[in-house]
Amino acid sequence: MFGKKRVETLVVGAGPCGMLAALVLADGGEDVMIVDSAPRTCTNSNATILHPETLVTLQRLGIADRVIAAGYAIHQLSIYDDLCHRQSVHLNLHPHGFPFALSIPQSELEAILEDELTQSGVHVLWNHRVSEYEPDGSSLHITADRYSDRGTGYAISHMERVIVKSIHLQAKTLIAADGYNSILRRVAGRDIQKLGEDQYFVSFEFETDRDPSHTCFLSVSKGLTTAQQPLENGIARLQFQYKGLTLPSRNREKERAFFQDKAELPDYLDETHFNQLVKERVPWNIGYVSKLRYRAAVPYEKRYLKTPRSGNVFFLGDSARSFSPLGSLSLNLGIQEAEQVAQVILQTEEDEPRIRHQRLDELGNQMVSNWKRLANLAGVTIPGDSTDPWVAKNRVRILRSLPATSETLQELARQLHISIELPKRHPALV
Numbered sequence: 001m002f003g004k005k006r007v008e009t010l011v012v013g014a015g016p017c018g019m020l021a022a023l024v025l026a027d028g029g030e031d032v033m034i035v036d037s038a039p040r041t042c043t044n045s046n047a048t049i050l051h052p053e054t055l056v057t058l059q060r061l062g063i064a065d066r067v068i069a070a071g072y073a074i075h076q077l078s079i080y081d082d083l084c085h086r087q088s089v090h091l092n093l094h095p096h097g098f099p100f101a102l103s104i105p106q107s108e109l110e111a112i113l114e115d116e117l118t119q120s121g122v123h124v125l126w127n128h129r130v131s132e133y134e135p136d137g138s139s140l141h142i143t144a145d146r147y148s149d150r151g152t153g154y155a156i157s158h159m160e161r162v163i164v165k166s167i168h169l170q171a172k173t174l175i176a177a178d179g180y181n182s183i184l185r186r187v188a189g190r191d192i193q194k195l196g197e198d199q200y201f202v203s204f205e206f207e208t209d210r211d212p213s214h215t216c217f218l219s220v221s222k223g224l225t226t227a228q229q230p231l232e233n234g235i236a237r238l239q240f241q242y243k244g245l246t247l248p249s250r251n252r253e254k255e256r257a258f259f260q261d262k263a264e265l266p267d268y269l270d271e272t273h274f275n276q277l278v279k280e281r282v283p284w285n286i287g288y289v290s291k292l293r294y295r296a297a298v299p300y301e302k303r304y305l306k307t308p309r310s311g312n313v314f315f316l317g318d319s320a321r322s323f324s325p326l327g328s329l330s331l332n333l334g335i336q337e338a339e340q341v342a343q344v345i346l347q348t349e350e351d352e353p354r355i356r357h358q359r360l361d362e363l364g365n366q367m368v369s370n371w372k373r374l375a376n377l378a379g380v381t382i383p384g385d386s387t388d389p390w391v392a393k394n395r396v397r398i399l400r401s402l403p404a405t406s407e408t409l410q411e412l413a414r415q416l417h418i419s420i421e422l423p424k425r426h427p428a429l430v
Helices: 016-027 052-060 064-069 106-119 183-187 271-281 326-347 353-375 389-393 395-400 406-415
Strands: 006-012 032-035 048-050 072-074 076-080 085-090 101-104 128-136 139-152 158-176 199-208 215-221 224-232 235-241 289-300 313-315 381-383 418-420
Touching: 006 016, 016 032, 016 106, 016 326, 032 128, 048 052, 048 106, 048 326, 052 064, 052 101, 052 326, 052 406, 064 101, 064 106, 072 224, 085 389, 085 406, 101 106, 101 224, 128 158, 128 183, 158 183, 183 313, 199 271, 215 395, 224 326, 235 271, 271 289, 326 353, 326 395, 381 395, 389 395, 395 406, 395 418, 406 418
Parallel strands: 006 032, 006 158, 076 215, 158 313
Antiparallel strands: 048 101, 072 101, 076 085, 128 139, 139 158, 199 235, 199 289, 215 224, 224 235, 381 418
């Protein structure tokens, strides 16, 4: 594996989207390689919710049972204003697929995907960053630099990353799944477009004595959204939309250290501020909090690429577009779209490059149309006569926060007496 110089597809980025795409390709018999600039998968929970449609994707790969065993089922979501409960939606009423969403630490999900890749004979090349690529006939010539940590200094020692070796690869297709701060997007000179207003969130993971009862909680008050997600019995995560922060884009990078240094955290992530936010923003009982396990502040600049394909490169996941974290929409779209991209590549393996590019463009256009529709839910949703007026007024924030896509999102909207227009599934999976 590590001595290969030529592959059919190179996947850059070993997050859930990149690993899922590589796994689909490997299972389809494609010669695939995956590289990532980090030394390992993410180490903190970075709690996510897998939508029922995403579980169907994992089921097609034969790994849904394993993922479900590592997660916690979500059966319903309770919706609040700033004072009281307004309404609930139930995932177990959806007649197709899985009757629940799944709360799971992203670290657990990535560990499972990496192990499945290993079983398929694909090993992630960690500490490798693609620094450049250029067309070479019908393929790409790619340079990947291998990094290593080196200690420097005498009186005060510190570590820095240095290039120790460069490898040269050739691939027909490059899948750029290298995240929000995509280097490949900059190498390609691709301009990103605004998809909505920027948002900021502070998150706290904590231990509590309250039984989560397979329920997520959501509140909307004064234009700000707050959500609580159970990870398992005794552990939950609160996310507060927050104003007044200016955060660097590096805050979007996944945590790779095994311990969080509390001394380096800003004041707005301390226990005092957490208690203040709970008092002001959380209308439900979170139970007795015995410990804050993890906290973070993250910027979300909602944006997208007008065309995900650039030559033989296809941008996937957060490198192609970004949404707010509530409901884990970005990650679920990324996993579902990764399967679609991989299937198009497999289905056009024997075709000339023009046909593959045409099929990928068709898929990319549908993806962009869907992103715009999800960013403009006010324009594609219609409240009914029996819709709670407060729910109707706040329907965009509520629908964006639900752990659902496509048919399940339509079902949950129906429970709120809201109709929603969403696109049909791409023919790559029909």
